[in-house]
Amino acid sequence: MIFSSIDQAFDFYSEYAKKVGFGVRKGGSYLHDGVLKTKYFTCCKEGHKLAKMYDSKGDCNESSKPYYKRRKRPTIRCGCRAHLQLKSVDGVIFEVHDFVEGHNHRMVADSDMQFVRSARKLTNVQEEAIYELSNMNLGHVKAFNLMRTQYGGFEKVGATKDDLLKIC
Incomplete structure (x- = not known):
């Protein structure tokens, strides 16, 4: 290959x-x-x-x-x-x-x-959404919970709460 x-x-x-x-x-x-x-x-x-x-x-x-x-x-x-x-x-x-x-x-x-x-990988759209949520003074836990409900489960987000902390 x-x-x-x-x-x-x-x-x-x-x-x-x-x-x-x-x-x-x-x-x-x-x-x-x-x-x-x-x-x-x-x-x-x-x-x-x-x-x-x-x-x-x-x-x-x-x-x-x-x-x-x-x-x-x-x-x-x-x-x-x-x-x-x-x-x-x-x-x-x-x-x-x-x-x-x-x-x-x-x-x-x-x-x-x-x-x-x-x-664990986030798409560019997901990273941008997390960045915008952090600009609105939402913490990484609330941003993760929002993404979890949007994608239909925490296993479909593609990251953990600690991964979001690094981006926020």
């Missing part, structure tokens, strides 16, 4: 992920002489998050002791190997070089896909 841009390939992989039931994120890339040669799109649960150690002042410093973890939060990463690798000769046309579809975790149910970060 051939794509004319990285954004087109990411949109395609995001739509595929939405139908299958997992989230995606942009992975690493390889540049040679300023030309993008390789790009990875991975499952959002790829890899393992490293625990950073902080000193008593809150700085991540290797020389100061004792170390402690700043905050205990669970991670969603479980080492999933699913990915899409794109390669390019000229940096303009990208071809699928490697595709791994095996996951080591459960897929997200259709009813919960609206909570996956890569599946």
